[in-house]
Amino acid sequence: MIWFLFDCEFGMFSFSEQLRKDKETLQTKHDQLKEEKEQLRKDKETLQTEHDQLKEEKEQLRKDKETLQTEHDQLKEEKEQLRKDKETLQTKHDQLKEEKEQLRKDKETLQTKHDQLKEEKEQLRKDKETLQTEHDKLQQEIDDRKAQFENGWQNSHLFPDWRKKYYQAANVTLDPDTAHPALILSEERQVSMGEKPQDLPRNQMRFESLPCVLGKQSFSSERHFWEVKVNSCTGWDLGICRSNVMRKERTYIKPEDGFWAIRMYNHEYWALTSPETQLTLKQHPCTICIFLDYEDQRISFYNMEDNSHIYTFSQGAFYGSLRPFFRLWFKDSGHLYICPLSKEPEA
Structure with missing residues (x-):
């Protein structure tokens, strides 16, 4: 009986001890879980924060993408316009090049004509001097004849x-x-x-x-x-x-x-x-x-x-x-x- 009681007490002790250990173990696990929970909460907050940041960054990236797309489209249009302007400038450049060549030829022609005119001017100057000399002679002859005429016009049939x-x-x-x-x-x-x-x-x-x-x-x-x-x-x-x-x-x-x-x-x-x-x-x-x-x-x-x-x-x-x-x-x-x-x- 005593043995039985002893066994019972011993058994109770062992169970209590086991319960204590289990309690401690549970307490430890509970604390761990609590810590893990806290850590998870913090991790959640961190993740939420990162999520919010990612969401903002995503939104910003979306806006940046739209902005870049707009700029891309503008650049594409500007590129096309520049291409057209380049073609126009090239055409004008070619025209100017042709005009320049034509002007060069015209300049040469004008220079030739200028030289000819210069020679003709010199010839005309010489001719003028010759004509002036002849004119002076003729004028003198006319004056002489006029003087003779003034003295004898009555006898002429004017x-x-x-x-x-x-x-x-x-x-x-x-x-x-x-x-x-x-x-x-x-x-x-x-x-x-x-x-x-x-x-x-x-x-x-x-x-x-x-x-x-x-x-x-x-x-x-x-x-x-x-x-x-x-x-x-x-x-x-x-x-x-x-x-x-x-x-x-x-x-x-x-x-x-x-x-x-x-x-x-x-x-x-x-x-x-x-x-x-x-x-x-x-x-x-x-x-x-x-x-x-x-x-x-x-x-x-x-x-x-x-x-x-x-x-x-x-x-x-x-x-x-x-x-x-x-x-x-x-x-x-x-x-x-x-x-x-x-x-x-x-x-």
Whole structure:
């Protein structure tokens, strides 16, 4: 019994000891587990922290990736643009290279032309000097001839426009007091022949034997000219006469009786000299210019259609005053018209 109790006590002791050991072991494991748990908690926190960091880093990387992608796309576009710009620049470069080559060729051409122009300029300068020398010689010759001409121009048949330089323009009008009754005057410058003579007052100045009329103006010095349109008039006498010529008796148109005139009659032209001189005109005159040089006793007639000389009376034995003279031959011969000219001082 005692043994049994002993065994029981011993058994209880052993069990208690075992329990204590187990408890200690469990306690140790519990502490380990607690430590492990704590460590796991810390590890969890660490992992959570790392996870959060990784998550942030992932998000940042995503953003960086997007940024890089955007920059990549921009760079790709810029690269493409640069490629295009490069092609454009290459094209321009090639064009500039061609233009440069063309400019070089043009420069060479211009240089050649420049050299040619320089040579031509030098030649022109020499030619100018030669021409100037020849001009000076010609000018001297002209001056010499002009001096000779100035001393003897009266004896030459100048063009009328040139001859007018030495004469005064005479504004000639018709004098009705001298007009034959068969003549009709209009505007003081035009004369024609009527169907029958007019009933006009008789006076000492009027022509009665021939259908003539004089100009109002009289000349007793200097040089004068006037123009008369004859147009299609078929019969006329034109010129000058002394103021005191015969008018009532039979009148003869000749220098001996104080007339210096030319005539157109039956399509023929005559200088009313003694005897009459037939004239040959290259062109029928429509306007005749009459030049009177009283001092040199000359009267010249010019055809203004071709500026040709018709006839000149020289050594006219002028004395007293002279007046423009006009005559018509037929009633249907047309009319004569005196051109109005402004008076100019003698050149």
